[in-house]
Amino acid sequence: xxxxxxxxxxxxxxxxxxxxxxxxxxxxxxxxxxxxxxxxxxxxxxxxxxxxxxxxxxxxxxxxxxxxxxxxxxxxxxxxxxxxxxxxxxxxxxxxxxxxxxxxxxxxxxxxxxxxxxxxxxxxxxxxxxxxxxxxxxxxxxxxxxxxxxxxxxxxxxxxxxxxxxxxxxxxxxxxxxxxxxxxxxxxxxxxxxxxxxxxxxxxxxxxxxxxxxxxxxxxxxxxxxxxxxxxxxxxxxxxxxxxxxxxxxxxxxxxxxxxxxxxxxxxxxxxxxxxxxxxxxxxxxxxxxxxxxxxxxxxxxxxxxxxxxxxxxxxxxxxxxxxxxxxxxxxxxxxxxxxxxxxxxxxxxxxxxxxxxxxxxxxxxxxxxxxxxxxxxxxxxxxxxxxxx
Numbered sequence: 001x002x003x004x005x006x007x008x009x010x011x012x013x014x015x016x017x018x019x020x021x022x023x024x025x026x027x028x029x030x031x032x033x034x035x036x037x038x039x040x041x042x043x044x045x046x047x048x049x050x051x052x053x054x055x056x057x058x059x060x061x062x063x064x065x066x067x068x069x070x071x072x073x074x075x076x077x078x079x080x081x082x083x084x085x086x087x088x089x090x091x092x093x094x095x096x097x098x099x100x101x102x103x104x105x106x107x108x109x110x111x112x113x114x115x116x117x118x119x120x121x122x123x124x125x126x127x128x129x130x131x132x133x134x135x136x137x138x139x140x141x142x143x144x145x146x147x148x149x150x151x152x153x154x155x156x157x158x159x160x161x162x163x164x165x166x167x168x169x170x171x172x173x174x175x176x177x178x179x180x181x182x183x184x185x186x187x188x189x190x191x192x193x194x195x196x197x198x199x200x201x202x203x204x205x206x207x208x209x210x211x212x213x214x215x216x217x218x219x220x221x222x223x224x225x226x227x228x229x230x231x232x233x234x235x236x237x238x239x240x241x242x243x244x245x246x247x248x249x250x251x252x253x254x255x256x257x258x259x260x261x262x263x264x265x266x267x268x269x270x271x272x273x274x275x276x277x278x279x280x281x282x283x284x285x286x287x288x289x290x291x292x293x294x295x296x297x298x299x300x301x302x303x304x305x306x307x308x309x310x311x312x313x314x315x316x317x318x319x320x321x322x323x324x325x326x327x328x329x330x331x332x333x334x335x336x337x338x339x340x341x342x343x344x345x346x347x348x349x350x351x352x353x354x355x356x357x358x359x360x361x362x363x364x365x366x367x368x369x370x371x372x373x374x375x376x377x378x379x380x381x382x383x384x385x386x387x388x389x390x
Contacts, residue, residue, distance in 0.1 A: 016071025170367025
């Protein structure tokens with residue numbers, strides 16, 4: 001390249017292995033662009049190998065890269081030199097060979113598989129372990145916070161939380177039902193039962209021993225034994241720490257998604273966990289385990305276990321795949337097996353008792369205030385609905 005009359009101009013060079021810029025000299029020869037380094041060494045970039053880096057904030061600077069060396073950048077500010085480069089380098093706008101689509105899809109599949117493994121395998125495993133070792137104070141605090149968030153989440157007016165039914169006689173009837181069942185689990189906290197003034201047909205357990213019933217469930221029950229059966233089932237979830245495990249799993253999964261798609265505010269996390277617990281979808285093994293616990297607890301109190309199955313079955317027939325408890329139960333493919341298991345737990349030679357007398361049952365039905373008068377069958381059933389079917 002000797003013998004050519006060229007003009008050298010200054011530019012800045014950034015090499016991939018260094019963050020700072022190096023002041024260099026640049027000359028446009030006929031065969032190539034020559035870059036002169038301070039120590040005397042020269043770099044040759046062929047015209048066909050030059051690429052212009054797009055989307056630069058300062059349009060007065062031409063940023064060049066070299067094919068095969070995408071990390072190195074040459075910042076050219078001289079306008080005359082820019083025009084010469086644009087004239088000689090006919091491939092400035094050409095893109096280097098892109099990564100094959102198959103490789104991109106492979107990387108994307110690997111990333112999705114990794115996230116799925118974390119959310120569906122690692123997070124549940126960690127949640128199970130943490131549920132066993134979480135201090136009772138921490139578990140109770142989680143339940144207290146979630147309970148308040150649930151009341152806010154269920155409020156349709158936006159003016160406050162859903163009310164807690166405070167009628168003394170009605171709550172005393174619910175507590176008498178719990179005392180009659182007399183769960184003997186060695187829990188590190190006191191079990192508290194709340195009845196919310198909401199028409200949803202549902203009940204669920206929260207971390208820290210809180211049990212939540214909705215007015216709608218009590219109104220739908222034909223007799224106190226059906227309410228007691230649901231109560232025994234939810235006590236089973238508390239005994240086996242299912243609500244704590246589910247809350248930790250939801251929080252962990254949401255945390256992973258927050259890292260991927262942006263941080264979520266604490267209130268959003270709490271509301272999400274609250275919604276998950278309202279519509280708790282425990283594993284089939286956890287549901288079967290809570291059912292078995294309920295059967296044993298009911299039998300211990302001389303209450304027929306069949307009440308658990310008849311309530312589920314009747315609600316599903318009346319309401320179909322509705323929201324709340326019915327939808328939750330219907331979402332499990334083994335629902336008929338659970339009903340059959342409740343029927344099978346009944347001793348046909350045993351004379352079962354009622355768990356509440358007529359007046360206490362009436363008190364429980366009106367725990368949220370007087371409404372439409374219940375039918376006579378609800379006040380005093382003419383026959384035992386828990387009798388073993390033919």
